[in-house]
Amino acid sequence: MEAAVEHKEPNYMGVFWALLILTLAEVGVFYLHLPRLVMVLSLIVMALTKAGLVAAYFMHLALEKRTLALIVISPLILSGVLIVGLSPDSVFNYPRKPPERWLLPGQEEPKEQQEAAPTAQPEEQKPEAKPQQQQAPADGGPA
Amino acid sequence: MDKNGESPTMDHAATMDHPMDPAQPSPLSPNWGKIMMWLFLMSDAMSFAGLLCAYAAVRMSNSLWPIPASILGVPLTALNTFILICSSVTMVKAVSAIQKGDVSGLKKFLALTMLGGATFLGIQAYEWTHLITEGLTVTKSLFGATFFVLTGFHGCHVFSGVVYLGFILSAAARGRYSAQRWSSVEIVGLYWHFVDLIWILVFTFVYLI
Numbered sequence: 001m002e003a004a005v006e007h008k009e010p011n012y013m014g015v016f017w018a019l020l021i022l023t024l025a026e027v028g029v030f031y032l033h034l035p036r037l038v039m040v041l042s043l044i045v046m047a048l049t050k051a052g053l054v055a056a057y058f059m060h061l062a063l064e065k066r067t068l069a070l071i072v073i074s075p076l077i078l079s080g081v082l083i084v085g086l087s088p089d090s091v092f093n094y095p096r097k098p099p100e101r102w103l104l105p106g107q108e109e110p111k112e113q114q115e116a117a118p119t120a121q122p123e124e125q126k127p128e129a130k131p132q133q134q135q136a137p138a139d140g141g142p143a
Numbered sequence: 144m145d146k147n148g149e150s151p152t153m154d155h156a157a158t159m160d161h162p163m164d165p166a167q168p169s170p171l172s173p174n175w176g177k178i179m180m181w182l183f184l185m186s187d188a189m190s191f192a193g194l195l196c197a198y199a200a201v202r203m204s205n206s207l208w209p210i211p212a213s214i215l216g217v218p219l220t221a222l223n224t225f226i227l228i229c230s231s232v233t234m235v236k237a238v239s240a241i242q243k244g245d246v247s248g249l250k251k252f253l254a255l256t257m258l259g260g261a262t263f264l265g266i267q268a269y270e271w272t273h274l275i276t277e278g279l280t281v282t283k284s285l286f287g288a289t290f291f292v293l294t295g296f297h298g299c300h301v302f303s304g305v306v307y308l309g310f311i312l313s314a315a316a317r318g319r320y321s322a323q324r325w326s327s328v329e330i331v332g333l334y335w336h337f338v339d340l341i342w343i344l345v346f347t348f349v350y351l352i
Contacts, residue, residue: 076185
């Protein structure tokens, strides 16, 4: 334990200038009207770089024992899992109403969906056709 | 343990006299106060990650999401980001001052850090007032809801940080810290840099992208 890294001070002003330049670069990229994908990717890379600089040098993570860095990084892996878990919600346009096959046998289709359908129509008659009917309004839904 | 600014003999004395001293050594090399702060910060990071992921999910599934800069003011917020980064620099200056035993430098830089935080909050309050009078509120739209929740949650952290720094500053004024005893200053620094780190992400994801 005594052999731990001697407390040498990182170059704080160097980190400050790096953060300042990256912030200016971010604002610059924002005003350049680059293609959206390029802009978003470069902004994310710059933001994560800045966050890493703050954690490594201002918060001394680079100078601490490796164990502490592992303690810190492990929950961040879980937040990566969170992003992956939420991504279906953002990438696919799920129908806002549950598909018909999820309804219980006694339940009915909401009436505003298809006025022509008689209310007493049994649900089991065309279980294949109806989900497709429902896709159409759902895709145009957010628009 | 020169790492904590204390010689082994000092360590032993501290263990005997102050069983709850944050500078007490732990099985891991950093002292336990620091590890506790790191664990708190990581759970806090998960809160922010949850909010940011919810924001991303809501935004990406909504084709009518506005370009944020058409509503929010980027130059003013960039200035605010700069102020917060500067306050992080004064915070590291405060820690390195007390590591050299410079108590008046510690007090000066802690006060400057608090000033930076307060300025940040003032500019954010101005921005919020402006946006609310323009008609952007939490209940008006999902854009407003995510914007105010994310920046507000972060603003609460800045406010708590300024209060926390105030306690440390008053302890410094009472002569609690010295070249041998500065662990609490380093720990408040961890919190403050974390708030800065989160703002870097919020600024990018909420204002620029």
